Each structure stands twice: as structure tokens, then as C-alpha cells.
Amino acid sequence: MNAVLRSSLEALAQRIAWIDWLGVARDLDAHGCAQLPGLLDPEECRALAALYDQRDGFRSRVVMARHGFGRGEYRYFDHPLPAPVALLRSCVYPHLAPIADRWNAAMGIATRHPDTHAGFIARCHEAGQTRPTPLLLRYDAGDYNCLHQDLYGEHVFPLQMAVLLSQPGRDFEGGEFVLTEQRPRMQSRAEVVPLRQGDAVVFAVHHRPVQGTRGVYRVNLRHGVSRIRSGRRHTLGVVFHDAL
Ligand SMILES: O=C(O)CCC(=O)C(=O)O
């Protein structure tokens, strides 16, 4: 690995270590999502978005309209993952695993998570979930991502992350990251997450616990992206479980 890449990876690891993870846990508990401002710098964003047009490095490409997923496209990275993507997965995971375990305990779900991402991936692989799930998404004017959940098999890490690689207002307009929460016997609630280039959002993949007056209940979450009004928007998606 060259010296420039190594020092920029060290800077990224340092940025992750300095995040206010207690604040992240508080936001996740309160809202089901948390923003990590400036997780990637503009140069890292540009370099990752530029990978979209490379021939190699991906295991598949999905044209969303063909599957009724929306409009736009994405590509799943293949092994070996680009170094910053592998680092994001392995360095962010240990901060989220205790939150995931606490949520599972609150929801009466028995599953607990290994301390390290390697430990969790070993569990996925034993169950046949061996295909990497980090992905790059690309949307042009008129594109959107329908509300969905990224479940790829029996093993689901309860939190995931998306990083906006483009700059709103300069590279694109519209294209807001949206979360909805379906509460039992109630109408759904929407949350729009304002992101700048390099900001990440951590959010619940499937459901989360909410404290009600008569105990804890589960709310079901979905995420998506509203219509891109103009320009081009790139995102990096970091799902922590692998796929069947
Ligand atoms: O483009 C986005 O902001 C959302 C991407 C997404 O659905 C994901 O990362 O799972």
C-alpha cells in the first residue's frame, strides 16, 4: 500500500475514533438515526464516487427500475473491498454492536453480536452469507430510491450507514435521504435527514425499540431517497451483514 493511502486511512480511522459515540447512541435511541458530519473528506468522496465508472471491483450492478426499486442504479463491491470501505466497516462496527445488543435486549430478541466485525462476518459466512454488501449508488435527475429494508439473509446487523458522496446544491438538487417509521396501530412518521457531502447517516435496518407508556414496542423502519431534481448524486452504502 502506498504511503499516501496509508496516511489517509490512518486519518479516517482517527476521525472515526473521535466521533461522539455516546451522542450517536442518544440520537439513535431518540430518532432511529444519527448523523456523522464530515465522516469523509471531499477528496475521499470524489475518489469513491469515481470508482463507479471503473470496470472492475464490483460483483454486480442493479438497474433499480427493472426490479421496481425506484430509478437509478447501484453496484455491489466485490472482494477485496476498497481499503476505505473495509476500514469504515471494521472501525464503525465495534461502536454500533453495543447499541445493537441493547436494542435487541429491549425488543426481547436473543441475538447478541461479536465485538469485532470479523467475528460477525464469520457468523454470516457460516450461514452461507458470503457476498459483500457495501455498494455505490448513482442517481441522475428524475431518479429516486423507493422505501425499503436491506435484509439479505437470516443474519442482519440491526444498524447500517450511508455516506453522501456528492455535494447538495452544487452536484445535485432534491434527492433527500428519507426514513419512515411504522408504529403499531398508528400512522407512519417520516424523517428527512439533511446531509452534506461526506456526512454519514447511521440508521435502523429493520426495526427499533421505542419506550411507550405501557412498555417497549417495536417500530418498523424503511429508508429511501426522494426524487433527484437535477444533477447527479452518489452514495456509499455500508451494510454490515453479507448477503446469501
Ligand atoms: O442513496 C442513499 O442515500 C440511500 C442508499 C441506500 O439505500 C443504502 O445505502 O442502503
Ligand SMILES: [Fe+2]
Ligand atoms: Fe438501502
